[in-house]
Amino acid sequence: MPPRSEEPRRDPTGSRRGSSRGGRGADPRSGEPGVGGISDARAYTPRGRTIREGGGVARSAPTGGAEQRRTPRSSRSGDPFRPALQVLDGGRAGAGRTGRRETAAGGRAGVVRTVSPRPAREPFDDDEAPAPRRRPGPRRPDRPAARRPSRKPRRPPKLADPRRRLRLGTLLALTLFAAIGIRLVFLQTVDTPAYADGGVTDRLAVVDLPAPRGAILDRTGARLAHSVEARYVFADPTRVKDRFATARLLSPLLGVPASDLAGKMKPRKLPTGNPSQFEYLARGVEIGKAKQIMALDLAGIGVHRDERREVPGGDLGANLIGFVSQDMVGLEGLEAKYDDLLQGQAGKKTYEVGQGDLAAPIPGGYSQTTQPKPGSSLELTIDRDLQFQTQRILTAQMAQTRGSVGAAVIIDVATGEVLAQASNPTYDAVDPEGSRPTDREDAATSFVVDPGSIHKAITYGAALQEGVITPDTTFPVANTITKGDTTFRDTHPANGQKMSIPGMLAFSSNVGTIEIADKLGRDRLIDYQKRFGLGQPTGEGMPGEASGRLLPADQWSLSSEGSVPIGHSVDATPLQMAAAYAAIANNGTYVQPHLIKEVIGPDGKKSPGPVPITRSVLSPQNAAALRTMLEAVTTVDGPDGRATGLAAAVPGYRVAGKTGTGLRYSDGRLQPGEVGSFIGMAPAEHPRYVVAVFVWSPGGEGGAVAAPAFREMMGYTLRHYRVPPSATSRSPKFEVFPR
Structure with a gap:
């Protein structure tokens, strides 16, 4: 918008045009109401503020060849657009005025003092608007000057600094990522064993690997009692479909009452709270009978390598030698006296298995095997033939x-x-x-x-x-x-x-x-x-x-x-x-x-x-x-x-x-x-x-x-x-x- 000329515009009659409404802006000499023109509209600044906000129309007389400047009407003139302009102006009346003129007393036009316009105030200026300056001059005796109430201009609201918001958001994001990173480090290093063990335990299966029990020999090396390869039969209660029917099929082969077998196949909880997946049904089963059991293909029934104590002589030296239980624990005689030496140390195989129908070892999963250590053998002073x-x-x-x-x-x-x-x-x-x-x-x-x-x-x-x-x-x-x-x-x-x-x-x-x-x-x-x-x-x-x-x-x-x-x-x-x-x-x-x-030790050393x-x-x-x-x-x-x-x-x-x-x-x-x-x-x-x-x-x-x-x-x-x-x-x- 081109700058406005400092020279006031005049009408063809040589008189200054004013803007007046309702007769308040009429020429005092003629009493004609002022006619609004384009100058009234141009009297507003591009920011929507008037050059002067006051009461009445500024009037000037052609005195001293001074140029006359038009001033807009005040907000009290009943301008219907004034409230909107005040909103655009930040809600402050009288801000941004570029000049002010006062008339001489008695209603006559006095000398018009042109005040150099001040630059428009920006909403971010922190300084207060200066109080309006008054011109010296006589007051009209018939019309005392209106006293304007003293008002402290309101400071425009401050807007948030986007750079501060950006810094704060960045700081919060970095803090969050740092906390997540520290927690991940703990999970991957400090807490890894605990979490890994907690998950693996639920799918681990443990199978005991019995250690071959040492033999009892006579003075010539002849066997009085020794262990032979056999099989043990076990059940996974979680997979057995009908434990009573299964027990009836196994009873004649194992020589164990069906009621006992059914009781062993009953589902039960381990101390850890997990269901038991392994229960012994019989130990020391002959290999031939074990093959018959496998041929039945019973759900949840398995066979694994075991040992059985064999006494070739039957009653030969029985009162001396004694006997063992099905778990290969010495109960009487020398078998009981030297049980710790004979039984050795059992091994163990621990591996991951699937759940449900996939209860089989997981390829590439966790697996650990501790090999059994065979027991030592005893060579007695007894002569078998004697x-x-x-x-x-x-x-x-x-x-x-x-x-x-x-x-x-x-x-x-x-x-x-x-x-x-x-x-x-x-x-x-x-x-x-x-x-x-x-x-x-x-x-x-x-x-x-x-x-x-x-x-x-x-x-x-x-x-x-x-x-x-x-x-x-x-x-x-x-x-x-x-x-x-x-x-x-x-x-x-x-x-x-x-x-x-x-x-x-x-x-x-x-x-x-x-x-x-x-x-x-x-x-x-x-x-x-x-x-x-x-x-x-x-x-x-x-x-x-x-x-x-x-x-x-x-x-x-x-x-x-x-x-x-x-x-x-x-x-x-x-x-x-x-x-x-x-x-x-x-x-x-x-x-x-x-x-x-x-x-005789497991390595043959005597x-x-x-x-x-x-x-x-x-x-x-x-x-x-x-x-x-x-x-x-x-x-x-x-x-x-x-x-x-x-x-x-x-x-x-x-x-x-x-x-x-x-x-x-x-x-x-x-x-x-x-x-x-x-x-x-x-x-x-x-x-x-x-x-x-x-x-x-x-x-x-x-x-x-x-x-x-x-x-x-x-x-x-x-x-x-x-x-x-x-x-x-x-x-x-x-x-x-x-x-």
Whole structure:
């Protein structure tokens, strides 16, 4: 828009045109109303503000050749467009005026003072509009000047700075991204294992990999018990469609009641809250039956590699070896005693599986396998062939009795190794559930009895070692002797005759033995009982071995002076008594009996078993003298009588030993019947083996069984190990009643 000229425009009449409405803008001289023109419209600035906002029309007279400037009417003139213009102007009246004129008093036109226009105010100007300037001049007396109210111009509202908004928005966006980035770092580094584990756990399957259980071998390496490959059958309860129908199909193949199988297939929750996907149905299933089960193609039923314990001999050494559960845990015998060593360490396979119908290993998913570590094997001192023959002989001899219990032990004299250890009754270790608990006991270590006359060898050995007697000692022996309230008698009365020490052993004289013990004394006798291994477990290696019991010296009664020396008021096991005779055979040195020869690791490396405890009990000379005297038990047969152990003699070999008749107590109660026993060694001139046989029978037939059983066992043992007969030496001639 071109700038407006400073020269006021004039009409043709030479008078200035004003803008007036309603007569307020009329010329005072003519009273004609002013006629509005284009100048009224041009009087507004491009921003919509008037050059002057006031009351009345500026009028000028042609004085002094001064140019007259038109001024617009004020807002009070009733201009209908004024409110809109005020809105456009920011709501402030009188802003942006470019000049002001005042008239002289009396209504006459005065000199018009032109005020140089000020630049229009921008809405962003912070300075206040200056107060309107008034011109000096006389006031019209008839019309006082109108007083305008003093108004403080309002400041226009400030608009927001877009740059500040941009900076604030940028800062907020960066803060948000920084927080997200930090959280992502924590998720990817710090919290990764926790979140990963939480997700993987829900889809992991775990399968145990059983470790092959170690074998139990005899001294030659022959297997007495070992594990063979088998299968276990398992169920995934989440996939089994009809557990009752499935159980009915599996029951005849597994030999397990259908109700038990259905119960195992019932869905259940694990401690983690997840459903169980693995339940054992049977262990040690034969491979053939496992194939039949797989052929049924039952939903949720699977088969995996397992092992089964196999005992080739059935009842061979069953009371020693024991048995295991279906989970391959030792329950009795050596299987239980050395379970930790035999069972090894099981492995485990953990892998990801799908859910639902896709319950199969996920290719490329998480999978970890810990290989099982096989168990170690035990090599026993037992000889399988000798064990078999010992059991056979014992069973055959005991067939003559009813409701009896028998035990037999064979010991290598020099080493203390137990070559055979048999019990009767016995059981089939393949099917232990079909036997009674008493049938599974090892009688050699758990059968506690009064040893009876076989204890006399300990009394005579102590007397020899202490110098109370010699091999040539003789003295008169009465038929009876009373100790306290008990009278002791001999089964072979001497009638007061002198008897030799071999004669006393051959006829098992109670009176002669008690008289020797009186000279020995209770304290020394108890000391030798302990040296020979009585009153404490031997530590052979069997679990639950009984310790027996010795009567302390301060608890002896008057009758104990007679009962203890002849083997009563003493509790011992067959193994303890066998070890005591082995000390006599081993030139007076006691060697702890033991069953474990070697331990064979998973890598095949062999480690010897524990070193047996040894101690000296008798001197070699006294031990040899006692052995010679004990030969009388199996050889004396003449006009003076027959020895008690003739039935134990082994043709071709010199045998030294002793018969015994004792009692059995169970839970502190005396049991009916008697315990017949025989313990001997051969060849007597240089003993190699000791055999002990104990038989308890309610009818008292044990004595008739023990000696013949010994003869057969010792004869087989000597032939089995190819021991030469005693052809070059004969047993001495014993005189029972020397003249």
